[in-house]
Amino acid sequence: MATKPSEHISLELKPDWDASNTEASRKFGRMNPHLPTYNRGMDASCFDDMKRYVDFSTADAQLLAELAEPLTKRIPSLVAEFYAILQSDPRAMEVFAGDTDQIDRLRQSLALWFSRLLGGEYGDAYYQKSLDIGHTHVRVNLPQYLMFTAMNVVRRSLLREIDGLDLTDRAAYRAALEKILDLELAIMNQSYHEDLMARLKTLESVRFEKRLDEARHLASLGELAASVAHEIKNPLAGISGALQVIRHGLAEKHPHREVMDEALKQINRLDAAVKDLLIYARPKPPQRGPLDLVSLVRRVIMIVRRESGLGQVKITVDAEHDSIEMIGDEAQLQQVLMNVIINAAHACGRKGTVQCRIQRIGAGARLAIVDNGVGIDPEVLPRVWEPFFTTKAKGTGLGLSICHRIITAHGGTIALESKPNEGTQVTIDFGDRNSGAGDSEKV
Numbered sequence: 107m108a109t110k111p112s113e114h115i116s117l118e119l120k121p122d123w124d125a126s127n128t129e130a131s132r133k134f135g136r137m138n139p140h141l142p143t144y145n146r147g148m149d150a151s152c153f154d155d156m157k158r159y160v161d162f163s164t165a166d167a168q169l170l171a172e173l174a175e176p177l178t179k180r181i182p183s184l185v186a187e188f189y190a191i192l193q194s195d196p197r198a199m200e201v202f203a204g205d206t207d208q209i210d211r212l213r214q215s216l217a218l219w220f221s222r223l224l225g226g227e228y229g230d231a232y233y234q235k236s237l238d239i240g241h242t243h244v245r246v247n248l249p250q251y252l253m254f255t256a257m258n259v260v261r262r263s264l265l266r267e268i269d270g271l272d273l274t275d276r277a278a279y280r281a282a283l284e285k286i287l288d289l290e291l292a293i294m295n296q297s298y299h300e301d302l303m304a305r306l307k308t309l310e311s312v313r314f315e316k317r318l319d320e321a322r323h324l325a326s327l328g329e330l331a332a333s334v335a336h337e338i339k340n341p342l343a344g345i346s347g348a349l350q351v352i353r354h355g356l357a358e359k360h361p362h363r364e365v366m367d368e369a370l371k372q373i374n375r376l377d378a379a380v381k382d383l384l385i386y387a388r389p390k391p392p393q394r395g396p397l398d399l400v401s402l403v404r405r406v407i408m409i410v411r412r413e414s415g416l417g418q419v420k421i422t423v424d425a426e427h428d429s430i431e432m433i434g435d436e437a438q439l440q441q442v443l444m445n446v447i448i449n450a451a452h453a454c455g456r457k458g459t460v461q462c463r464i465q466r467i468g469a470g471a472r473l474a475i476v477d478n479g480v481g482i483d484p485e486v487l488p489r490v491w492e493p494f495f496t497t498k499a500k501g502t503g504l505g506l507s508i509c510h511r512i513i514t515a516h517g518g519t520i521a522l523e524s525k526p527n528e529g530t531q532v533t534i535d536f537g538d539r540n541s542g543a544g545d546s547e548k549v
């Protein structure tokens with residue numbers, strides 16, 4: 107063996123490196139039409155980065171090419187050694203899934219791989235080929251750890267072969283080999299990473315399409331609901347007005363008075379549902395202005411006590427400051443707070459308590475509405491923000507989705523935690539009052 111770099115040695119083994127032509131690619135590519143496709147060549151500069159990192163130089167390439175001459179004749183026994191170890195491992199053998207021809211094909215592929223490893227050319231074509239081999243392994247479901255353990259076998263065999271050669275600068279040859287094997291591992295690892303990213307992308311786009319479909323469906327449902335609601339709104343107001351006139355004309359003790367009251371109550375319910383539908387389907391952008399969150403919360407609690415017949419529920423305010431100034435649409439935020447506080451009060455029944463904790467967080471504010479009520483079933487929890495979803499006999503199921511929309515349009519977030527029989531906490535984080543987040547968004 108020459109101790110100085112010699113001229114390039116040509117090898118007898120001439121691989122056909124068209125990856126799309128390999129048995130594995132043909133077989134697994136066609137069998138799995140849903141497997142992700144890869145962006146070939148996208149990342150060739152990545153190989154330069156890898157080489158730079160391990161300080162792989164043209165001198166290393168030259169040293170590897172020099173090894174080809176004495177090692178080519180050893181390739182069959184290196185392949186045999188590799189497969190003897192592989193065949194003794196049941197988990198590794200699972201990869202072949204009963205296809206015995208595959209093992210023979212692999213012997214051939216590995217022999218070609220050894221010769222390419224010592225081919226002296228480590229440019230983009232080399233990188234692409236190694237990446238393709240990696241993708242073949244991904245397609246045959248080769249566990250990633252086996253890639254590393256198998257490479258260790260290859261590494262030990264080749265280093266042993268180098269140690270058996272008559273070389274003056276053995277360390278340099280060994281170092282060159284170590285570098286190229288680590289590069290091989292890095293590339294194969296990259297294949298697994300690309301595969302994972304491609305799968306994630308596919309998954310994301312499937313999810314996105316699904317969400318888009320749902321959104322379209324809901325939008326048309328909402329539009330339909332809104333036009334029905336719009337048609338109902340005016341006649342309803344007319345009926346309510348007429349009933350009130352009749353009721354007014356009835357004597358104090360007239361037996362029909364009670365009936366009229368009940369009818370008016372039901373009309374109010376219908377009216378509230380119609381309003382919810384219209385708000386949901388025809389949202390308005392927030393009309394922002396300065397407001398004081400603490401007094402807004404206190405006012406809402408007063409209205410809830412007065413109007414909802416929930417007088418017995420204890421509703422308290424626990425505010426760190428007398429007032430917390432913020433910018434927002436007062437009417438919309440009032441609607442959110444009414445919704446959440448009424449929900450909380452309903453959940454805790456007559457003897458429960460609802461606590462409204464308000465604090466300043468940086469330039470924003472946080473309101474936590476905590477009740478000790480019945481809580482929400484964990485199975486139902488993920489669906490509470492969905493429009494038209496409700497577990498109540500009465501109600502449109504739009505309340506929380508409207509709250510979500512309004513808060514998001516204000517640049518804030520609303521979250522809900524709950525434990526059955528312990529209670530529920532709704533946390534609203536109002537965005538930074540100095541930022542115009544959500545200005546352009548619709549509610």
Ligand code: HEM
Nearest residue numbers: 128129130198201208211215219239242246252256257260
């Ligand atoms: C350093 C380790 C390894 C190297 C260098 C290597 C190399 C190769 C090469 C060059 C191919 C041909 C790929 C193509 O042309 O697309 C291949 C395919 C394959 N490899 Fe590996 N391999 C290694 C480890 C393993 C291990 C540990 C297993 C199984 C436990 C394995 C299973 C396979 C299978 C099933 C194929 C597809 C064969 C076919 O159907 O044609 N490989 N490998």
